Amino acid sequence: MSKLKLLLGCLLCVLSLTGCWNSKDIQNMAYVTALGLDYQDGKYITYVQVLNFSNVAKTENSQIGNVIPVWIGRGEGKTVTESFNAIYATSQIRVFWGHVKAIVCTENILHRGDRMKEAYDMLNRYREIRYNILLYGTKEPLQDIFAQKSILNLSPLDTIMYTPAQIFSQRSYILPVYGFKLIAQYNEAGNPAMLPSLTIDKEGWREDYKVKSMLKINGAYFFRKQQMIGWLSESDLQGYRWLQRKLERSPIMIPNERNPSAAVVLLHPTAKIKPVFENGKPYYNIRLKIEAYLDELAKEIPEKEIEKQASKVVEQQIRYTYKKGLQIRSDVLKLDQSLYREYPDKWHELHQSREFILEEDSLKQIHVQVELLHTGKYKGRQN
Structure with a gap:
């Protein structure tokens, strides 16, 4: 009887222990590093750039110059949430948003101030997405922006879209803008909001005889009362x-x-x-x-x-x-x-x-x- 009581006591202790039912393997998640927003025909179209961190991490065995693949997901829907769910439907693994470092918006959505406000409201409500995210506008297709590599085939995280401060320290021209700064400019009287614009330069670099396109900040969009009023080039x-x-x-x-x-x-x-x-x-x-x-x-x-x-x-x-x-x-x-x-x-x-x-x-x-x-x-x- 004493042995039976001891066994029952052990079973009760085991059953009272918490389990790891909600645990997730970090290597089996899709880490979104950049998000693209577009609006066409009454629908939000979102693009995500997903990187495999085992490829971009700097280790002793990593070899500089190896091509690092970039995965680009696309979803669309009547709301931003619906477009995200469309991405979930085909992502195969869990999508994690805590590493988003940049958001790129097309002119289509920038012209629609109400849609831009709605999209950014949703993003800021989501707990995984932070405020200190770089914001850009672009005239280029979002999939082309997200497919760009860095010089020497370094990680896409080493492009100007993610680390503009490295270029700004050598050539200061247009100041990078974070999300919380743009919100402050939107709401402050007498302070026009300014959003840098990204383009793809196809003239500056070659790998041997092959043209290598690179990202470039070529100007900025300007807003007043949450409405886009125009674009000026870097020369302007x-x-x-x-x-x-x-x-x-x-x-x-x-x-x-x-x-x-x-x-x-x-x-x-x-x-x-x-x-x-x-x-x-x-x-x-x-x-x-x-x-x-x-x-x-x-x-x-x-x-x-x-x-x-x-x-x-x-x-x-x-x-x-x-x-x-x-x-x-x-x-x-x-x-x-x-x-x-x-x-x-x-x-x-x-x-x-x-x-x-x-x-x-x-x-x-x-x-x-x-x-x-x-x-x-x-x-x-x-x-």
């Missing part, structure tokens, strides 16, 4: 970069690109926008301090002249971008935001009659001060 936005606090380094040609005498790299700009009023109308003055160093010299130019010419080029580029923004009725330089922050009552008064108050003469003075830190390994002329 050449003056926008000088008002970015996070700019690390960006080059210019002086005195111009057609007949350059020198190449100068500009660093760490500090800009201040000051709204002023004349006869009740707002105008804006910009003061900009920026450091620089000489990267290339084709003609002998004194250092003071280099600083003077660089200041002139920066001013011209800022005015050029401002005029390009006016063409799509967008405040690219965020002048209106400075008015809102400094004179909120006046801002509300002016915007009661007109939503877009900037005019061609609204941007008045631009004072640019360039400080040349050094001329490289060679000494420059002082005068």
Whole structure:
């Protein structure tokens, strides 16, 4: 009897233990790293880029240069949830969304602000998807964007879509945008939301004689009141970069690109926008301090002249971008935001009659001060 009681006691203890009924093998899940959103004929079309982490993980046995396959899933439905369920139906294994690093939207859905808002609302409600996800727009087919590889056949996670900061540290132009930042821009008065655009460049690289296409940020979409108002190219936005606090380094040609005498790299700009009023109308003055160093010299130019010419080029580029923004009725330089922050009552008064108050003469003075830190390994002329 004592042995029977002991056996029954052991069985009761075993039955009371929790099991692993809901456990999942991590190697048997499809990890989504990028998500694409499209909208056509009244339906959401979603694309997912899925990577096998055993292929992209850096181990002692991994060989650089081996082609890493990319799996692309597609689903469609009346809602985003329905389109995801269509992907689940053929995925064969569980789909995990906790590693999504980028979302790419087509122009079709960007033009439909209500659909874009609905899609992003669903994504943010889902517990596995985080807020710090990079956002892009594109004119290209999403399947072509997701099929792009990195240089040297490195992991697709090493493309500009996932790690734009690596390129931005060498060539600062258009600042990457995270989801939570875009939401803040959407909802903040006087602050136009800006979304970088991705394209596929087929001219820059070759593997032996074979053309190797690469991803490139070629411009940006602009929004006002959650509606897309236009797109500007990277060339159109050449003056926008000088008002970015996070700019690390960006080059210019002086005195111009057609007949350059020198190449100068500009660093760490500090800009201040000051709204002023004349006869009740707002105008804006910009003061900009920026450091620089000489990267290339084709003609002998004194250092003071280099600083003077660089200041002139920066001013011209800022005015050029401002005029390009006016063409799509967008405040690219965020002048209106400075008015809102400094004179909120006046801002509300002016915007009661007109939503877009900037005019061609609204941007008045631009004072640019360039400080040349050094001329490289060679000494420059002082005068």
